[in-house]
Amino acid sequence: MADVVLDKVVKKFGEAEVVAGIDLTVRDLEFCILVGPSGCGKTTTLRMIAGLEEVTSGDIRIAGQSVTWTPPRDRDIAMVFQSYALYPHMTVRKNLSFALELHKVARAEIDRRIAEVAQIIGLTPLLDRKPRQLSGGQRQRVAVGAALVRQAGVLLFDEPLSNLDAKLRVHMRTELKRLHQAVKSTMVYVTHDQIEAMTMGDRIVIMNGGRIVQVGTAMEVYDHPTSRFVAGFIGTPPMNFFEGEIGNGSLALQGGVQLPFLREGAKPGRKITFGIRPEHIYLRTRENTGRVPATIEVVEPLGHRTILTARCAAGVLQLEAEAMPGLKPGDAADLFFDLPRAHLFDQATECVL
Ligand SMILES: Nc1ncnc2c1ncn2[C@@H]1O[C@H](COP(=O)(O)OP(=O)(O)OP(=O)(O)O)[C@@H](O)[C@H]1O
Ligand SMILES: [Mg+2]
Incomplete structure (x- = not known):
């Protein structure tokens, strides 16, 4: 013992x-x-x-x-x-x-x-x-x-x-x-x-x-x-972070990106940091996702998966796609953020909401 x-x-x-x-x-x-x-x-x-x-x-x-x-x-x-x-x-x-x-x-x-x-x-x-x-x-x-x-x-x-x-x-x-x-x-x-x-x-x-x-x-x-x-x-590639503010039934991220806001309890006007892991950003729409237009900048094949670096209005992000996403640098792509799996942090305290 x-x-x-x-x-x-x-x-x-x-x-x-x-x-x-x-x-x-x-x-x-x-x-x-x-x-x-x-x-x-x-x-x-x-x-x-x-x-x-x-x-x-x-x-x-x-x-x-x-x-x-x-x-x-x-x-x-x-x-x-x-x-x-x-x-x-x-x-x-x-x-x-x-x-x-x-x-x-x-x-x-x-x-x-x-x-x-x-x-x-x-x-x-x-x-x-x-x-x-x-x-x-x-x-x-x-x-x-x-x-x-x-x-x-x-x-x-x-x-x-x-x-x-x-x-x-x-x-x-x-x-x-x-x-x-x-x-x-x-x-x-x-x-x-x-x-x-x-x-x-x-x-x-x-x-x-x-x-x-x-x-x-x-x-x-x-x-x-x-x-x-x-x-x-914790996590590689690391979680993507964007500053933003809670609106009425929506989230306003930096750069004018608007996402539907699916969570109860947070007051409109609250300054937040929105966090989403690379594997929770998709190239095709699914239930409860928010669409974010982006341009592909870097394609890194890992064999079983591919890491994509993309630029959207809110900034640069990374996502993990299937092995052959069929995209090359410069391509436009609609990205879909899995909203129930996103993380919200208070901007001032950096604690989870
Ligand atoms: N003997 C010492 N005298 C003064 N400061 C020290 C001493 N030993 C460590 N420190 C300081 O204490 C802090 C913590 O050091 P520590 O070695 O525990 O860090 P660590 O987490 O192990 O970092 P690393 O991952 O680089 O090994 C550092 O700022 C270091 O400079
Ligand atoms: Mg040490």
Whole structure:
């Protein structure tokens, strides 16, 4: 049992408050992703959980026990860093056993754990090699293995895939997910890559400016973003945004674009930001859509789908069409916005309406 609770955790560096009082419960055995733009406080939060950074105020509990003033080695955690350091002169086996030897774990137990972990992450044939004899992905696996052999209740990862090339990242994403199913640890995983965040974890914690702005499953934060920030941060290509105002039974977007307004409750005159995802703009009319004339500017085939960049009176937007939409740059096209699937945000607060 190793749940992790952050209770009003604040971190200041001098006058600068970089973690601004966050509350979070990571459940036992959960794979929890912390995601957000550079500088939002992800690493600092992880380092406070690890005990590598003191909290300014607030409390951190692991498995129900306050660890706020517990030294890192007594916290039942293991951490994989962004720049994972392997000892270059030691074999993989020695890299894995090193920390356990320091902790005076018995030899037989060390050998047992290494065999088990090497099996799980596919290092068995590599145990007698030195780090320079390994590929980037293999080295990364050794770094993960070195954390796993500690058998900590909580595993912390700080952007462990950021040094790998694109293909290997995708592969390691799947591997880490598989790993989570095989080991009995709670995992907290930091990334600034929203695709990693969407695909890997049970729940995503989205941070911005030292605060948690939304917590949920991938589909919850994708389908129901509570703020313009989250709506724009999650999803590729990103959601399209247009400024506008609520009218009487209509929405007036920038550039004179008028859409029928199908939602109750918002007062005419209210300034809003209209958000619509690329896959909710169609090339043919459907029920509850609003027609917007546009000109195609860029066509990007992805194989199974095609991304179109188009210009309408409200501005430039992107939509996702079927593989062969039969359009080329310069073509005129009527676009149809799926209005029930659009998102409205208050312009001033940026919160969802
Ligand atoms: N030791 C430090 N002293 C002063 N400021 C720091 C220190 N460590 C981090 N900061 C500042 O705290 C803020 C949060 O940093 P942090 O490393 O937690 O961000 P991050 O979300 O991990 O970003 P990235 O995605 O770039 O790794 C940044 O503005 C950073 O400059
Ligand atoms: Mg960081």
